[in-house]
Amino acid sequence: MVMTDEQVEVLRKQISIYATICEQLLEMHHALTTHQGSIAGARSGGNLYRDPPVIHGDKKFTARQRWQPTQMQLHILESIFGQGNGALPGRQKIQDITAELSQHGQVAETNVYNWFQNRRARAKRNLKRKQAASPLNNAESEEAQARAQLL
Amino acid sequence: MVMTDEQVEVLRKQISIYATICEQLLEMHHALTTHQGSIAGARSGGNLYRDPPVIHGDKKFTARQRWQPTQMQLHILESIFGQGNGALPGRQKIQDITAELSQHGQVAETNVYNWFQNRRARAKRNLKRKQAASPLNNAESEEAQARAQLL
DNA sequence: CCGTTATGAATGAATG
DNA sequence: CATTCATTCATAACGG
Incomplete structure (x- = not known):
């Protein structure tokens, strides 16, 4: 065929x-x-949390806001990240940081948590990127592939 | 080709x-x-472009390595999770569930096991998802706050 | 306007 | 279980 x-x-x-x-x-x-x-018709047909699939008749609901760290907050975050040498802040630490950042704008613990997660992951990936495109193909997957799912 | x-x-x-x-x-x-x-309130945090067709021009047809529950499966899982009131199913239960889910797509017991682990853990941690106790910035747009119950 | 990039968020899986 | 990692999606910002 x-x-x-x-x-x-x-x-x-x-x-x-x-x-x-x-x-x-x-x-x-x-x-x-x-x-x-x-009564909650405001939701107007389903979940708003993601893009209305193909048939978006109304884009009104696509508007989703997201946290945007201010310069000051970012500065603080980077600073802490640097000091900790990319360390992972614990639950308590997160709260402290959140408290401090709150003085410079709205921010939730979740945001801080996510930020560190992403910051870390990306720092790592950037490092890999410099290692060039290694020819690892998909051979690196060892037995993890053992239970790989098709879908 | x-x-x-x-x-x-x-x-x-x-x-x-x-x-x-x-x-x-x-x-x-x-x-x-x-x-x-x-049917428990679905949360549908899933991603829209579910498993964009496994097509890959090359011979490198490796399907994705990470299990991606279908909407149906997620629905069932959430339902069970809700009924069990967040309890972790035992070995036998896992098998039963896996069997049921199998009718709606590929799935392994490990996947089900992991799913319940994660679901439970995240329901608990639940870093303020329920309510926008601290609405994120922007005092201007109110309707933009629609993202309340995203999980 | 439109494609690209940067990045917040979600989540399956792995590790302790 | 609690944490952590990795991958992916959606989108704010940005350059053309």
Whole structure:
């Protein structure tokens, strides 16, 4: 059997659409079954937390805000990160840092937590990036692949 | 470009998985008409572009290595989690659940086990998700606060 | 405007 | 269980 790239692409798109349709059906279903708090119509058909799939008739709900560290906060964060030499702050430490950052703008512990997580991960990845594109292919996966899932 | 039989097989699987999901949706509908099954409020934190078709132009057709629960599976898991009131299922229970989930896509016991572990841990830690006790900055837009119950 | 980049957030899996 | 890591998604910022 032979397929051209275009054909494969079409298939791929069809599958994507299929996925979208299924999800929307699911959400519609939820909306119908969770009939109870129907007053909350403000939610207007489902979950707002992510992009309305393909059929976005209204972009009003796409607006999602997210924490934006101020310069000052960032400075403090970087400073702490540097001092700790990229160390992982514990629960208590997180609270302290959050408290300090609060003096320079709104911030939640979650934000701080996430920030350190990402900061760390990216510092590491950047380092790897400098190691050039190692030819490791997918051979590095050892037995972790043993239970690899197809989907 | 030529697709190997293996590649075609993967594609076929994907399609069949979505077909299954649709079937399940139908079943759910049917079940709901006789069962006043209370499906726990889904959280749908999942990502939209679920497993963007496993297609990879090359021979490097390695599917993703990380399990990605389908909407249906997630739905079931959340439901069970809710019913058990957050309790961790035992070995036997895990197997049962895995079996059920298998009808909606590939899944291993390990996945289920991990899922419950994580779900529980994160429900507990729950770094202020419930309520925007501390609404993030911006005093201007109120409706933008719609992101309240994202989990 | 539109594509790219940087990064907050979510989450499966691994480790102690 | 508690923590940590790794990967991925979504999007604010930015350059053209």
